[in-house]
Amino acid sequence: MSVLQIIWFCVVALLFAVFLLLEGFDFGVGMATRFMAENDTERQLYLRSIGPHWDGNEVWLITAGGAMFAAFPMWYASLFSGYYIPLFLVLVALILRGVSFEFASHALTVRERSLWQWANFVGSMFAPFFLGMMLTSLIQGVPMDAQGNAWLGFFDIVNGLSVVGGIAVVYFSLLHGLHFLSLKLEKDHARHMLNASSKLYWIAYPALVAFVVLALIFTDFYRVHSITTWLITAIILASTIYGHYSAVKDDGVSAFISSGVTLVGIIAFIFNGMFPRVMVSAGGVHDLLVKDASASPLTLEIMTGVLCVLLPIVLGYIIWSYVMQRGRVSTQTLEHSPYVG
């Protein structure tokens, strides 16, 4: 295993983590349009709060997929072809959600707009669900052949751990979205969000226990990487407790950071546990390893150069866009700075 291979494994993990960190709250906001909003105006307000950013946030997923393809073609091929149906459902969810922002702005009636808001809600819920399900199914070990093809049956994809995993990603995205809204909406709304979040957090504890127990049984993570896996588990738990505490204390910033850490922690848990494998095979016979799955050293070198040059620039203007669009959105925002005009 070369240094570059390890670096690129970390880069792919990092890109997925940033994706979930940023798009996580977009998903959460989309879900909140049904769980929290009481009328059309509020729904518009919620979606307006992520309006300028959601598309850029989604690009992190595309970059993660592209980086995986470039740096680990064997991994990309095995994972994407093996999880054909779950990924297809992710795509459908992302399509429904992706068009809904633009289409909703052309609706003439509340009913018509509500159709696209529903599309957004459904997409925002199912995209993280199937992604979470895929990742937590993978770590249990899946049937693979010597060529690296994953032959997944229904119960390889849908089982106790993967369902809990999928729900966990959805659920923490929702909390993350509520915390984001608490920072982007006016004070009264904000309090409402944190209030809901502080209640919702009670479900997190049994869910985390269930997740850890199932992971102890169905993955080898706590054996293979016991120290780091327990450490990450502790971080997930600590960030959950602190997020809960912050929500109760009405501290939106801390709550938002905490739920972000939790989401990153989930990705860290998965990638840390898999290493040095990229695909965990059932019985460990045909594991796909970092050292075998990667592209050539030359490609990795070129991609490293490209990343070092482009990533700082990209981060620069992304941060600029968040700073430039900071501030809380209100019904006045909807009127004064609507979609195009």
Add this chain to the structure above:
Amino acid sequence: MNILGLSRFQFAMTTIFHFFYVPLSIGLALCVAVMETIYVFKKDEIYLKMARFWGKIFLLSFAVGVVTGIIQEFQFGMNWSNYSRFMGDIFGAPLAIEALLAFFLESVFIGAWMFTWNRFKPGIHAMFMWLTCLGSILSAIWILAANSFMQHPTGFEIDTKTGHVRLRNFWDVLGNPQLWRQFPHVLFAAVLTGAMVILGMAAFGLLHKKTQSSESDRVFYTKSVRFSAVVALIGAILSIYAGDLQTQFVVHDQPMKFAATEALYKDSGDPASWSVISLINEKDKTSHGIEVPYMLSLLTYHQTTGSVKGMNTINKELHAKYDSKFGKDMNYYVPVNVLFWSFRFMAAVGFAAALVSILALWGTRKNKNTLYKTKWLLWIIGVCTFLPFIGNTGGWLITELGRYPWLVYGMLTIADGVSPTATVPSLFFTNLVYFLLFLVIGAVMITYSRRVLYQGPDGDGKIPARKGSLISDVESEQSKLANRSVSLA
């Protein structure tokens, strides 16, 4: 249907649908950026109005382009996993760079452009659209770099252990001659597409009853017609020119593709004559066309002499070249009917677009602007809104089907690239869902574009103008209640 057929159908469907919106978005982004820039320099309000109005059509197109684009990146792995394994070392990097360099740029700055009309100086705001446009053009370069390798592999070596392609020289991959002939053609076709859609929609706008009675709307659409007709004319001429350059390359590089676009089974005479239309029998390998003497020599070599090799000869050559590696049973004939007609439709679209643009400019000339009264011409221009999509699809079909039977030219067959884990039921399911989804999205896209058009240039922007007139009172009642509940909470 088998796995291969369903996978190919799915790829064709998702890519063609995506490629409706890609050139449209690039072209519209460019037009809107130019409009806004003219406003910055000339301070003429009508250009601002144009940028805002046509910007709405751009945003619709961009939204659908984005969501159909994610499919593209995923499906190489999902449906073509063996291809991804074989080609990953070359193909993955351009895709990753495309995301880093292009997708972030366009998505972040379109987000800035949409919401900051009243927050920045016009010059800076126009810059956002230029950056979006730059992003979309960069994206085209990188995806075409990946595609060009499939057409004309360069800068690689074969890994002796795995048999996969391995990168040898990145600059050779980027400097692929195929890329620098394909990219200009695609880019100018995109310019043509964006401008043609504005031109056609503006013609429909002029036909609309409301416009006939509103002087300001008439001025607006007439200005849009003149602007887009100029851009469309430039786009048409340049894309025809770039297409010619590309053809010069294809004649030598992929002679089978070229011969098929001319339905030449037997070697042509010298000088070669060109079939305007032809009755083609792919089974018996015969074609009977209406021929124009000298024309094919002129088109191919830009001179009155020179013969062109027919498919039968090329087929023999390909067998001689590849039989040792791929066996005698390979079929090297491409789908001739599709290529022949795609080429003619594409070329016809290019020339028709140029002609229509000239007519539109003539109809709106300064001293005698009669276009808004010339209903038959407006109808013709209006229908032309849809022309570029036919041309773009035709061009794409020639490029991709003309590659048959290769996925990567001379190296990997289509049949060898498909995912071994794919199943007929799952492919059938995904094909069906994509099809229905695209049908709905396409219909909504057209409906909403029409709606934008008929709301007119003044029906934009401020919420009351967009909502108040049309939304029932229930809505305002609801928002009052919302405000009340908020203040109570």
